[in-house]
Amino acid sequence: MTPGSSVDRQLSQRTGQHWLALIVALALIGSIIAYNLATMRHRTISQENQRLMTQARVIGQNIQRQLEATSRALKGVISDLPGLQGSQNLAQANKRLSVLADAMPGIRTLFFTDTKGNILAANRPELIGRNVAGRQYFSEPQQHPNPDTLYISPPFKSVLNAYVFDITRMIPGPDGRFAGIVTAGVDPDYFEVILQSTLYAPDMWNTINHGDGIRFMTMPYREGQAGKNLAVPGSLFTRHKESGQPENIFTDTAYATGEYRKVALLTLQPKELQMDKPLVVIISRNPDAIMKNWKNEAIFQGLLFLMTCIGSSAALSLLHRRQALFEQKAQRAEAMVQIRYQLLEYATMHTVDELLQYALDEVCRISDSPVGFYHFVDPDQQALTLQAWSTRTLQEFCKAEGHGMHYGVDQAGVWAECVQTRAPAIHNDYAALPNKKGLPPGHAPVIRELVVPVIRDERIVAVLGVGNKGNNYTTRDAEEVAYLADVTWEIIDSRRAQQELKHANELLATEARIDFLTGIYNRRMFDGLLVAETARACRYNSPLSLIMLDLDHFKQINDTQGHAAGDHVLQKVAELISGRIRSHDIFSRWGGEEFVILTPKNDTAQAAVLAEILRDMIEQYDFGNGLRLTCSFGVTRHICGEPAEVFIERADTALYQAKHNGRNRVETA
The missing domain is CATH 3.30.70.270 (Reverse transcriptase/Diguanylate cyclase domain)
Structure with missing residues (x-):
């Protein structure tokens, strides 16, 4: 066995161990991602179910308060009838009904009738004398009289071509028999506000429905939905009623629209009101819209995992060869971060001009450059203002006019091409440039230069340049100088933003007009x-x-x-x-x-x-x-x-x- 084969075997074995470790790590990461996605999906569905039902309850509570207030008002009218009936008292009755209707948001009409359905008094004069015996809100109490029952009529189309429903109580006669009704017609605009206020997503629908299945209102408005009967076999409305539960959430095809929806249903029929028919609040959302963020996250994490697999495999192949390079870059990055911290600390106790001077000195030290300058660029991108030279430039090289000098970009030297190209400009043989311009009196002689732009919101806001390094500037020099130029601007901009924020807070404090405790006007x-x-x-x-x-x-x-x-x-x-x-x-x-x-x-x-x-x-x-x-x-x-x-x-x-x-x-x- 030769030494070479032994080394190859050891290398192969070590490579195999690395790949095995990578596969195990990727499998573990994949399992964690899959578990997290499953957990996130379950949490998304659960949170949306809870949110939908919460909105349904909010709507239900608002409607219940309206029903309770209306019920009290109707009872009050009934108790006052002995003093309001009779031709001599009808004017007073009409005024009483008008004041009561005006004081109650959500009520459009308010009137009472005799036993035959003739309107005796109303808040709207044009209704007086009309006969409503054919209306269900009259016939239902007439046929099933009960003075304790609050009758909720099915929605019907009013003379204004809008669907409304009436809230009615029977007027008992001296013998307790049916003697007419007192009824309140709801104001659709009031209920539109209630439904509109709970919409939190563009795909969301809020509806109010009668217990018999007739739809009263949909928000946002959809043609043909008001007046539609949902009480058909197999509909979500029917399934909700058959369940016997006051609250349900289904994800299925909605009968009313034929669309696949997540639907929350809430039956509103408080025992204390003794309503003859309930109201059903239905809130729905598109399941695809609900899960959109989760799907995007799943795709993103899947792609990220795939890229991780590819990247880690490639990285493993290059690991040994690039390890030294990474270490070197890490040291350079650490040096950049350290300078950033130094600049941040320096900025806390010095002016912006002093900070610029200090930052330029650090950039020149890192890039081995004796010359350094920093310009601000006007918002119109057409002019520059010289803010600072480095300390060494001022002491050893440059006697030209300095701080605050303002001139056009077209008047600047070839270094200003970075403003047009929006990229670092490197000129390692300045003397050979065909388009160079003459230098102003007292300006430092230029041998080579590196200039980088600072870009914010698609605009160049500043330019930092260094010059006359002993050898050529490299791409790495450009990256480090660009980083420090960006950090310097970040600190300067932050100082400006702090001053603007302080001014804005002072302005807001003088304009505050709301009582902090109650949230109402002060x-x-x-x-x-x-x-x-x-x-x-x-x-x-x-x-x-x-x-x-x-x-x-x-x-x-x-x-x-x-x-x-x-x-x-x-x-x-x-x-x-x-x-x-x-x-x-x-x-x-x-x-x-x-x-x-x-x-x-x-x-x-x-x-x-x-x-x-x-x-x-x-x-x-x-x-x-x-x-x-x-x-x-x-x-x-x-x-x-x-x-x-x-x-x-x-x-x-x-x-x-x-x-x-x-x-x-x-x-x-």
Whole structure:
């Protein structure tokens, strides 16, 4: 056996061991990738299921609150009927219904009928006298009378060519028999807002459907979907109803569109409302869109794994030959990183000009160059500004005009070609260049040069050059100089960005107008809006009312349960009121536990009705751990020409009167 064969065998054995180790490592990596992808897929599906159902619940909660408010309003109308019926009281009844409908977002029409279906009073005058006996929202209570039942009519097309449904209660006569109905017709625009607010993906659909299967609304709008009957055998709607579960998630072909979808279904039929028919919220997404990121990640990781296999195989073949080269590059890279850290540290205690001088000195040291310069390039890419020479250049070579010199790119030397080519320029025989230009008086003589551009957002922002190295500049020199030029600009740009950010933060701080605790307008913002709204009300001769409210005995909450509990109460009160008032009402924290609500187009009576609703809502709310509280309200209407201070003082007087009269009440002034 020859020594050569022994060496070859050892080399072959070592190579085999390397390949075996690589195969095992790649198999392990492949297994980990496969496991991670499977886990990611399961997590993606699970998270999307949870997210869809969460959105369905949010919609359901909003609809339930609307149903509860409407049910209370209908019961209130029924209890007040003895004082509203009769020809002499119909005008008062119409006004009461109008005020009630205006104060309730989501309700478009509100009326009551006699036993024959004739509309006796309504918030819309054109409806009075019409007969609705043929409508299902009348015939259903008539045929199955129950004063405790809240009747939900199937969606039907209104005179405005939009699908609506009615929420109805039976009016019991003295003997308890059917004596007519009081009904509220929903406002489709309100429910569109609810559905629109929960859309979080372009492929998502939100729908509201009647318990009998008739689709009420789809968002985004799709032609032919409203009014469609989903209660057909095998449909996802039917499968949901047959399951007997209030919530379901299916991934299958949707009957309504024929498209493959992931669908979350939620049945809304609270026991306390005693609804005759439920509403079903359906939210769906395209499964391909849901899994798109996962598929892309799987493809990416698969390609990455394939590239890893190919690259690692090639790397293994070149390992021994390139090991020394890698070590050398690693040392150079470490030196570059070390210089970067030095520049960062230097920048913390020196000016930008001092940093440039220091950076140039380091670049010249690394590249063995006695000459170095740094120019900024104007945004138009047509002019340059000399920012700095290296220390050695100034001391030994260059007496030409320096810092701040501004001139066009076309006036610069051949080194400026890096601006046109957007790449490093290396001239190792400067004297032989045919297009070189003369040097200014006192300029350092040029033997050879290396110039690199710094590029940000497709623009050249700076140019760094070195010159007169003892031997030729190489590609490695260009890479290292480019890296340090880029690092220098990065630090300079960061310093500029910090100054701009500081200025922006100061500007934002002066413009802040939101109360940090409750998230509603603060007093400063309210003052500005009050001026605008009072001017608008006077300009259009429109009523404008102010509601001022104060939490009763709020100090006791802070004293007994702590300021955290007090903050929680303030936040929940703001949340409750924000969810109940109109979008154009102006709600602000006035100070401490006081709030104000500016209600355009509401007179004192209408504002007082709203205040009473809010007072009752807050009184009934459980703030946690059995904590309850009440509010006192002062209401007044703006008088054109009076100062804002008088307007506010009058509301405050009414609030004081409410406090004086026992709290938990509404007073007007």
